[in-house]
Amino acid sequence: MRTLAALATTAVTAVALSASLLPSAALAAPDAPTTTVTSDTSERAAKTTFKLKRSAKYSHYGQKGVKVTAIVKNGSRPAKGKVKFAVAGKKKTKKLKKGKAAYRLPKTLAPGTYKVKVKYRKMTRKTKVKVQNSLLKVSSVAFTISKATNSWDLPELSGTVRFKGNAPDFGYVDMYQNGNFKGGNGSSDYCCMTPVRQGAFRFYGSTFLGKVQDKPVGTYKYQAFYTPTASFSEYIHSAFITVTVTN
Known part of the structure; x- marks a missing residue:
């Protein structure tokens, strides 16, 4: 019969041989968590928000017209580019400055309700402005x-x-x-x-x-x-x- 010492020596030898056959990476200590670096592509792909703001709901005929302001953001940053305004068959292009572009309706508009259409790239927003008969x-x-x-x-x-x-x-x-x-x-x-x-x-x-x-x-x-x-x-x-x- 084998002695207990002989059996122990055999077991240790088997474990050592098994370990030598494993890839070295399997025995290495776990690495620190991997940090993902985001490229500029994600910023360009950020959600674009586009909204309109009116200085008032209406103006009076012959007086200073309502100002419509377009506010455009790419994520948290002000957007760049140009915005196109259209009202009563007339169009006006304005350049965004710090993400904003404004257009004041002409005071020559006759009394009535007007739809103001504003376009930024392929996005369009609309609002209504009334000119009072005053x-x-x-x-x-x-x-x-x-x-x-x-x-x-x-x-x-x-x-x-x-x-x-x-x-x-x-x-x-x-x-x-x-x-x-x-x-x-x-x-x-x-x-x-x-x-x-x-x-x-x-x-x-x-x-x-x-x-x-x-x-x-x-x-x-x-x-x-x-x-x-x-x-x-x-x-x-x-x-x-x-x-x-x-x-």
């Missing part, structure tokens, strides 16, 4: 007055207001030099105001031109603004009114 019209846009004339003999300025398609029986028309309405009646360019009734208003001679008459000889420009409330949160304005003061 208008402030004055009886005259040019006056020449003399400082020697009695204020009650000066001509009056009248006009009509159409606001969102209606002749309002509320609100006010304020007169501002150079059209500078900022600051409201606290502005140094504020002249005077009168109420609107049944879509009409009137500045008597002494109310408007009488105040301009007090200024030095020269030529001045004014603009009438209609506001439905005293807050002046929304308004429409007239054409400029030229007043020449002589001796």
Whole structure:
């Protein structure tokens, strides 16, 4: 019989021979986790987001139009390239700057609702903008007055207001030099105001031109603004009114 020592020696020898037959990599210690390096291809393939933003839902006929802004991103980065705007049969191409491109609708658009179509590469977005049927019209846009004339003999300025398609029986028309309405009646360019009734208003001679008459000889420009409330949160304005003061 074999002794226990002989059996142990035989077993150790067998294990050693088996290990020598295995590939060396099988006996090596496990490597650290492999790090995958992402190439620029993944950034180019990042999801493109494209949306539109309006400065307002509507504008008033003859006033500054609504601005539509396209915002385009490739992943988290601003996109580059050009954006095409189309409205009322007219097209305009704008270059993206920091992922944004804006187009302001012309103030010449007639009252109505317009679909604005914006295209970036093969992607298209649409929005709607309304132009309100609003208008402030004055009886005259040019006056020449003399400082020697009695204020009650000066001509009056009248006009009509159409606001969102209606002749309002509320609100006010304020007169501002150079059209500078900022600051409201606290502005140094504020002249005077009168109420609107049944879509009409009137500045008597002494109310408007009488105040301009007090200024030095020269030529001045004014603009009438209609506001439905005293807050002046929304308004429409007239054409400029030229007043020449002589001796």
